[in-house]
Amino acid sequence: MNVLLVDDDSTFRFIFRKQVEKQNGLEIMHESEHGLAALEYLKSAISESKELPDVIILDINMPIMDGWMFLDDYSKWSKEAGIDIPVCMLSSTINQMDFDKSKTYSSVIDFFSKPFSSEHINRLLSLEV
Amino acid sequence: MDKTEIDKLRKALSEEREKRVIAESKLEASERAFFNAIDQLRAEKRDVESEFEAKSVELEEFARFSNQSPYATMRISADGKLLYSNKKAREIVRGLPKEAQDSMQAAFFHKVSDALNSLAPVTGEFMIAKTTYHVTFASVQNLGYVNVFAVDISEQEKLRKYFDVLSSFSAHLIETQTEEDVAWTIAQQAISKLGYSDCVVYLKDPITGEFVQKSAYGSKNPRDLELANPIRIQPGKGIVGHVAAMQAGEYVDDVRKDERYIPDHMESISEICVPIVVNGETVAVIDSENSEYAFYGEEDLSILTAIASVASSRLQRIKAIQDVRQEKERFRSFVENAFGGIYIIRQNKFEYANAPFFEIIGYTEEEAFEDSFNFFEIITVTDAEAIKAIEERKSGDRSPKSYKLELDTKAGEKKHLAVNTTILEDDKGPYTLGICLDITFIEESRTQLTNLNLELEKRNEELRQFAHLASHNLRAPVTNLMGLLEHFDRTQPGCDTNEFIIQEFEKSVNSLSLTLEEMHQVLKMRAEKNVELNTIKLSDSFNQVTELIKEQIASADAIIFTDFDVDEIRYVKGHIDNIMLNMITNAIKYAKPQNKPEIRVSSALSGSDVIISFKDNGLGINMEKYGDQIFGMYKRFHSHPDSRGLGLYLVKTQVEQLGGSIEVESSPGMGSEFKITLRAN
Structure with missing residues (x-):
């Protein structure tokens, strides 16, 4: 399963990489520091007819374009582009409002709270996307 | 004898002659009158004589x-x-x-x-x-x-006396104003007009039902109108009580032979008692006693009964007048002492208003009653309910209406009134009866409460946000630390991965410490209440701040221009330093990578406010997208390693704390201008 990791925190990205290394089944296809970079990556992948990720792991609190803005833009764009990559939220938030808000986006399939664990990877793999 | 003397004599002579002619004619006239009179007298005498002759009979x-x-x-x-x-x-x-x-x-x-x-x-x-x-x-x-x-005229005489007495009683009773007056008038008139030696009037005590002596004339009260120790008679007791109960007058020839008689110190033989009945209730008894046997007769009974009847209607009238007066007094006192203002307006003019009303509107009675005064001119209607009610009034609706008004008192004070008006009509036409309450205090409290509530809600929301952000920003490095710890290879302490993990560990711990410090700053600033104002120079603050960050300025190769039109202001030194620091470092941080940062710091006076402007040639901000979020806590719009999204939030909070404001003009790629308005203090 190929993932696109969108998170501005380099330390977390390191931890994510380490965790993925330990377990089989997940491949990090690309890492983006914020939503805009992720969108640009997806757009260029399509225009260059490259392989697209199976799932997008999305942080919320990011500079330039945070998780919510990304979801707004992605929802619109993905429909036009005719793609349907599921999104999995991954944040250190424990705010119920953030959980509720994520459910309003049809592309969001799950919500993981940091710290990231092997259990999260198992859940991702079981989603059979 | 000269001519003049002759003329004088002639003149005198002619005057003498004239006088004599006048005297002779007068004499002649009086003689004629005299003979005429004699003829008259003779004629009259003849008439009288013939009359006498006619009457002279054998x-x-x-x-x-x-x-x-x-x-x-x-x-x-x-x-x-x-x-x-x-x-x-x-x-x-x-x-x-x-x-x-x-x-x-x-x-x-x-x-x-x-x-x-x-x-x-x-x-x-x-x-x-x-x-x-x-x-x-x-x-x-x-x-x-x-x-x-000799013609017997007793009956006529009796009748004449009866009417004489009755009219005298009536004339005196008409003057009476109280029940006591009536009692005294009857007693006094009985003595002077009826020739009684004594007369007492008893009035019923409405509470005990006893008949209490109210007036006494004659032997029972020889001195004055004061009754020191009035006689009280139980209902039904004695001749007085009996008469009161039977509601019919009675005379007794010899009280010594009457078992009902309550003896007192007087040597009475005969007695007469007549009740005064008002609306079927005996309210008084007229009582007279005499030391002669059978002094009173039918005649007395009939005249006293007539007097009692006159007195009855008078008492009824007095009671009615007293009732009306009492009612009026009760109403007046009710209106005057009412908690709210009560007024009557007819054809836009005040006809009546009570004292509380004038107190509310702040105009004196004299001012409010002047022709030039129009109540409706001092009223400002803002309440939708009131506008509706007034419209309905104009279209002839007379039903009671309740609404709220505002008015300006004479002193220019704004007052809130709760008003209830009704249209009533009397013989002078329709009028408005209004009742109003001063609810200024309530309205102001309500407004204050609403504002306070809004402020509290705002604070609450800010605190909630702060709590979430703080928890997020604390949780993020902590979860990182946990993750890093999990991947630390204890079997190979010095390996490359572990070295990297230690570095990352340091970053997370620093981030944690910075977040804690920021939280402390925010909380400290929020708790700040009484800030100290000083006279400070913007240029001084600028110099200190640029000295502090000179290395940052140098490495960015930034150029800063200043133009302090207003330099000296009264403000909080720490706030100004913080503004300078945040705005200048922001401008350097968000410079275009290929351009040298140019920052213009200026100040100007706007009315009594001071506006400080920070204008840069940096990246600029997409206002359409982020305009409402720029000053939010932990909002970052640029991917910059030092950007933590707290600086502008702190500046805005501090500026607003002292009544100022901050605004921004910007567009992507065109630089930004932040304008901070400081309230004159």
């Missing part, structure tokens, strides 16, 4: 006429001798005691002499054996005697 004829007459007749000679008396006259005289006969004779002789010396008959009224007679003495001069006719 004694036999007189006797025959007299015996058929229902009247008492007599003929008395000039020397007082009784020449003739008819049967009726003889009966009257025979019934009289000797002394009465003598005094009657003396009185008659007196009248006979008068009649003999008079051309016309002489008359007189005589009380003979309790009977009043109207007596006519007609003289027949040349015959030397007088014919006497």
Whole structure:
């Protein structure tokens, strides 16, 4: 399963990489520091007819374009582009409002709270996307 | 003798002659008048003589006429001798005691002499054996005697007296104003008009039902109008109580033989009691006692009953007047002491308003009643309910309406009123009855409360956000630390991965420490209440701040221009330093990578406010997208390693704390200008 990791925190990205290394089944296809970079990556992948990720792991609190803005833009764009990559939220938030808000986006399939664990990877793999 | 003297004499002579002519003519006129008068007198004398001749009849004829007459007749000679008396006259005289006969004779002789010396008959009224007679003495001069006719006028006299007494009572009762007045008037009139030796009036005590002596004239109250120790009579007790209960007057010839009689210190033999009944209730009793046996009779009962009836209607009227007065007084006192303002407006003019009303509107009664004063001019209507109600009024709706108004008092104070108006009508036409309450205090409290609530809600929301952000920003490095720890290889302490993990560990710990420090800053600033104002120079603050970050400025190769139109201000030193630091470092941080940062810091006066402007040539901000989030906590719009999203939030909070504001003009790629307005302090 190929993932696109969108998170501005380099330390977390390191931890994510380490965790993925330990377990089989997940491949990090690309890492983006914020939503805009992720969108640009997806757009260029399509225009260059490259392989697209199976799932997008999305942080919320990011500079330039945070998780919510990304979801707004992605929802619109993905429909036009005719793609349907599921999104999995991954944040250190424990705010119920953030959980509720994520459910309003049809592309969001799950919500993981940091710290990231092997259990999260198992859940991702079981989603059979 | 010269000519002038002759002329004088001639003149005197002619004047003398004229005077004599006038005197002669006057004499002639008076002589004529005199003879005329004599002729007149002669004629009159002839008439009188012929009349007397006609009336002069023989004694036999007189006797025959007299015996058929229902009247008492007599003929008395000039020397007082009784020449003739008819049967009726003889009966009257025979019934009289000797002394009465003598005094009657003396009185008659007196009248006979008068009649003999008079051309016309002489008359007189005589009380003979309790009977009043109207007596006519007609003289027949040349015959030397007088014919006497006596007519019994007792009934007429009684009637006359009855009406005389009654009208006197009525005249006095009409003046009375209180129940006591009525009682005293009856007692006093009974003495003076009815010839009673004593009279008492009892009034019913509405609480106990007792009859209490209210007035007394005569032997029972010899001194004055004060009753030191009034007699109280239980209902049904004594003759007074009995009469009150039966509601019918009564006279008793001998109280000693009446078992109802309550003896007192007076030596009374006969008594009369008459109740005064108002609307079926005995409210008073007139009581008179006398030391003579059978002093009172039917006549007394009838006149006292009539008086009681007059008194009854008077008492009723007094009660009605008192009721109306009491009602009026109660109403007046109610209106005057009402908690709210009460007013009557007719054709846009005040007809009445109570004292609380004037207190509310802040105009005196005199001012408000002036023609130039229009109540509606001081009113400002803002309430939708009020506008609706007033519109309905205009279209003829008279039903009661309640709404809120605002008005400006004379002193220019704004007041809130709760008003209730009703349209009523009297013989002068329709008018508005208004009741208003001053609810300024309530309204102001409400506004204050609403504002306070809004402020609290805002604070609450900020705190909630702060709590979430703080928890997020704390959780993020902590979860990182946990993750890093998990991947630390304890079997190979010095391996490359572990080295990297230690580095990352340091980054997370620093981030944690920075977040804690920021939280501390935010909380400290929020808790700041009484900030100290100083006279400070913007240029001083600028110099200190740029000295502090000189390395940052140098490495960015930034150029900063200043133009402090206003330099010296009164403000909080720490706030100004913080503004300078945040705005300048922001401008350097968000510079275009390929450009040298150019920053212009200026100040200007706007009214009494000071505006400080920070203008840069940096990246700029997409206002459409992020305009409402720029000053939010932990909002970052650029991917920059030092960007933590707190600086602008702190600046805004501090500026607003002292009543100022911050605004921004920017567009992507065109730089930004932040304008901070500081309130004059």
